[in-house]
Amino acid sequence: MSQELILSRDAYLLTMDLRLFFLVASAYGFSSIVFILYIITRTPGVGRAGKALMSGGVVLHVGLLAFRTFEGGRAPFQSLYESLSWFACSTSLTYLVVSRRFRETYPPALFVTLLAAGASFYALLARSPAISPLSPPLQSRWFEWHVILAFLSYAVIAVSCAIEGTYLIVNPFLKRGRAELFGLTASNTDDFRKTAYNLVLFGFPLLTFALFSGAAWANEAWGRYWSWDPKETWSLITWSVFTMYLHSMSIKSWRGNTSSWLNIAGFVCMMMTFLGVNWLAKLLGIPGLHLYAV
Amino acid sequence: MAGKHSNWLYRKLSSMRVSVYLVGVLSLLYSIGTIFPQGADMKEYTNAGGRFLGAVRFFNLLDVFNTPWFLIPASILFLNTLVCAYDRFLGLRARKKAFPGTFIPQMEIPLPLGKTEAEGAVSDILQKNLGFKRPKSGPPPSWTVVEKGLSYRWLTWLYHAGIAVCFAGFMLSGLFVREGVITLEPGRPEPVISASPEKTGWLVRKDHPPPPFEIVLDEFVTEYAESPGLEYPKDKLSRLAVWLGWKELSYKMGEEPLIAKDWFSKLRVIKNNRTEYEKTIEVNSPLKFEGYTFYQEAYEQTLKLKVRGEPGIIEAKTGERVEIPSMGAKLEFGTLRNGTVLRLAGASGRIKPFVSVDRVVQTPEGTDGKEPYGKLEAGGSITINGHELVLTGFKEASVLSYRYDPGVPVIWIAGSFVLVVMALRCFGAWYLLAYSIEERDGRMRLSLSIKTKGLYAEPQRIMRGLTRGLRALS
Numbered sequence: 001m002s003q004e005l006i007l008s009r010d011a012y013l014l015t016m017d018l019r020l021f022f023l024v025a026s027a028y029g030f031s032s033i034v035f036i037l038y039i040i041t042r043t044p045g046v047g048r049a050g051k052a053l054m055s056g057g058v059v060l061h062v063g064l065l066a067f068r069t070f071e072g073g074r075a076p077f078q079s080l081y082e083s084l085s086w087f088a089c090s091t092s093l094t095y096l097v098v099s100r101r102f103r104e105t106y107p108p109a110l111f112v113t114l115l116a117a118g119a120s121f122y123a124l125l126a127r128s129p130a131i132s133p134l135s136p137p138l139q140s141r142w143f144e145w146h147v148i149l150a151f152l153s154y155a156v157i158a159v160s161c162a163i164e165g166t167y168l169i170v171n172p173f174l175k176r177g178r179a180e181l182f183g184l185t186a187s188n189t190d191d192f193r194k195t196a197y198n199l200v201l202f203g204f205p206l207l208t209f210a211l212f213s214g215a216a217w218a219n220e221a222w223g224r225y226w227s228w229d230p231k232e233t234w235s236l237i238t239w240s241v242f243t244m245y246l247h248s249m250s251i252k253s254w255r256g257n258t259s260s261w262l263n264i265a266g267f268v269c270m271m272m273t274f275l276g277v278n279w280l281a282k283l284l285g286i287p288g289l290h291l292y293a294v
Numbered sequence: 295m296a297g298k299h300s301n302w303l304y305r306k307l308s309s310m311r312v313s314v315y316l317v318g319v320l321s322l323l324y325s326i327g328t329i330f331p332q333g334a335d336m337k338e339y340t341n342a343g344g345r346f347l348g349a350v351r352f353f354n355l356l357d358v359f360n361t362p363w364f365l366i367p368a369s370i371l372f373l374n375t376l377v378c379a380y381d382r383f384l385g386l387r388a389r390k391k392a393f394p395g396t397f398i399p400q401m402e403i404p405l406p407l408g409k410t411e412a413e414g415a416v417s418d419i420l421q422k423n424l425g426f427k428r429p430k431s432g433p434p435p436s437w438t439v440v441e442k443g444l445s446y447r448w449l450t451w452l453y454h455a456g457i458a459v460c461f462a463g464f465m466l467s468g469l470f471v472r473e474g475v476i477t478l479e480p481g482r483p484e485p486v487i488s489a490s491p492e493k494t495g496w497l498v499r500k501d502h503p504p505p506p507f508e509i510v511l512d513e514f515v516t517e518y519a520e521s522p523g524l525e526y527p528k529d530k531l532s533r534l535a536v537w538l539g540w541k542e543l544s545y546k547m548g549e550e551p552l553i554a555k556d557w558f559s560k561l562r563v564i565k566n567n568r569t570e571y572e573k574t575i576e577v578n579s580p581l582k583f584e585g586y587t588f589y590q591e592a593y594e595q596t597l598k599l600k601v602r603g604e605p606g607i608i609e610a611k612t613g614e615r616v617e618i619p620s621m622g623a624k625l626e627f628g629t630l631r632n633g634t635v636l637r638l639a640g641a642s643g644r645i646k647p648f649v650s651v652d653r654v655v656q657t658p659e660g661t662d663g664k665e666p667y668g669k670l671e672a673g674g675s676i677t678i679n680g681h682e683l684v685l686t687g688f689k690e691a692s693v694l695s696y697r698y699d700p701g702v703p704v705i706w707i708a709g710s711f712v713l714v715v716m717a718l719r720c721f722g723a724w725y726l727l728a729y730s731i732e733e734r735d736g737r738m739r740l741s742l743s744i745k746t747k748g749l750y751a752e753p754q755r756i757m758r759g760l761t762r763g764l765r766a767l768s
């Protein structure tokens with residue numbers, strides 16, 4: 001194939017890719033609006049419609065990721081544009097799988113679709129969709145597995161946070177004598193919350209693997225398994241907060257709200273790792289100096 | 295066990311609460327390390343408009359991971375993990391005591407059999423059909439306790455012990471590490487002596503001798519790929535137009551569409567005047583020899599230039615500015631493109647070496663700026679101010695970083711172990727089933743209590759299997 005033909009083929013594929021992604025992002029955006037309507041009206045039919053729209057978005061999204069894998073000839077999560085897309089897809093998919101256990105409780109879906117729509121639109125608006133050759137340090141098996149599993153753990157953690165947050169909001173109402181809210185009752189709320197715990201139990205070894213493979217990759221590429229750079233450090237903080245959460249679930253007096261808040265803090269730290277590593281420094285007006293090697 | 299120990303310190307060090315507090319304190323310190331630029335110089339930090347100068351100076355916040363504020367809680371957590379592991383080990387050995395004498399029944403099943411037959415039948419179903427282990431012998435209590443799956447207590451203990459070993463690995467790194475940088479020119483053996491000050495662990499003597507071998511670079515090659523640029527609109531509205539189908543994307547081949555795919559250094563290790571080991575290293579594939587690891591870190595390029603009609607050769611490093619008085623110009627040379635290239639259409643070949651030339655000019659603000667001037671090929675020339683500048687040759691050197699770190703294998707082995715065992719604990723299934731068979735209201739009744747750990751555990755499966763087995767009996 002001539003160079004011109006290759007360039008026009010690639011441009012065509014990428015344009016299709018972008019348009020499909022826009023459709024997916026819109027599906028997430030619209031379904032979050034439907035879930036807001038559900039929270040206002042508390043009509044199960046509205047919740048079901050939101051979930052159907054979200055499911056449509058996820059099916060399309062899985063197809064899109066397969067398409068991009070074909071387009072790029074490699075796993076589709078190696079630039080921030082790609083990893084945001086992968087995060088949105090895996091989080092929504094995880095939610096759909098897990099929510100079969102509590103079919104009529106939709107508030108976690110609002111959180112998940114807002115997150116998915118936010119990640120997708122951010123990728124579309126702020127990042128370039130170009131598929132360029134990977135820079136030499138990124139050409140590593142360790143890096144590939146590192147990203148796949150880190151993002152899988154992120155998905156699981158985000159859904160866990162959605163459930164824990166719903167529990168924290170609904171539980172006080174149930175305690176004050178309300179018989180039912182969003183399909184949750186005094187008798188099923190503990191089971192509902194246990195799903196959040198089980199998700200962390202599932203995600204924690206993945207997070208540990210992500211930390212380990214990140215260190216192994218750094219060791220192969222730069223000759224140092226740990227250099228305290230902010231992204232690395234935030235991933236250690238996230239991991240530590242989930243260690244605290246899992247321990248707190250084994251301490252009777254902390255198993256209540258303390259551990260719930262630790263789970264939510266874990267999610268916040270995960271988002272810091274993912275996106276906002278230098279945000280705190282900026283907020284405090286601390287100069288970066290780009291000098292992080294200790 | 296902790297509860298029986300009267301020693302306050304032992305009780306604290308074997309407490310899970312203390313471990314949670316310590317991990318919390320360390321997390322706060324980690325986050326401080328992400329806020330303040332670690333490794334920066336105090337003066338540099340102040341000049342860049344750094345804030346909280348008093349606290350930064352007092353707590354040494356620009357190097358927080360080497361301060362006692364960090365090292366003390368980290369060491370206590372290490373101790374905490376060790377003492378915990380020891381304490382839980384004692385508990386696990388005396389495990390039978392951990393089972394309560396009685397359980398709260400979660401389910402009751404009437405049995406159409408006599409006591410002895412019922413006991414035999416239930417024990418048979420549990421062991422043969424459902425794979426539970428035989429109950430441990432001892433004085434027959436009213437409740438019989440059987441287990442299935444890998445003991446989660448042992449798994450939890452094992453990976454905590456593994457974490458303690460990882461901590462030991464980090465300490466080994468901190469005490470004995472050595473790392474530095476060497477620059478190799480082709481064909482010239484070099485001892486492993488760092489070009490910049492070596493970073494060493496706390497127990498490494500400053501005058502330690504270099505290792506008894508030398509490294510020689512036989513060849514340094516850069517592999518390029520041809521990479522087109524995407525014309526993606528910058529403003530959000532034009533992007534929207536692309537998404538909605540009103541605008542198309544296009545790729546464009548720039549003037550110099552090369553991006554480096556990899557760097558290769560063909561290395562040999564020479565010991566006692568003999569080649570002991572050879573390897574072509576690249577990023578992500580270092581050379582390992584006698585505890586040392588050598589990584590492809592960077593490269594240095596020196597151009598040999600000549601002004602036609604003038605005597606002498608001018609040597610200029612790429613990326614640095616050079617004044618050439620006889621031409622009345624100050625120039626900066628870009629990366630020398632030399633090596634192989636994979637073309638977009640699939641062909642590959644060697645690049646004719648070339649370098650881009652920028653001219654340093656005065657900006658209206660009076661500072662040095664630069665503007666692109668042209669391309670200079672090996673053997674070719676470029677004319678500046680009426681003078682011809684010729685690229686007569688060049689030298690490429692490979693820059694390797696090296697590291698000697700006895701902590702790495704320890705962390706590697708212990709870390710892999712922790713991962714496997716933790717995965718078994720979290721994803722696997724462990725059941726503790728307690729049952730008692732008693733006669734009440736003239737009928738035999740089986741009372742059951744079941745506890746599970748691990749995501750794969752499903753108590754309903756056990757209950758179903760047991761009822762099915764009992765139904766088959768009757």
Ligand code: HEM
Nearest residue numbers: 204243246247250308309310313374375378450454457719
């Ligand atoms: C950096 C250090 C540590 C890490 C990363 C860590 C990690 C974990 C994780 C992930 C769990 C939850 C999984 C499970 O329930 O089996 C756990 C449980 C546990 N940890 Fe740790 N741990 C650490 C230190 C400690 C220390 C110092 C103690 C000492 C008291 C401790 C005692 C326990 C116990 C007893 C459990 C089991 C709880 C149960 O029975 O469910 N851990 N640990």
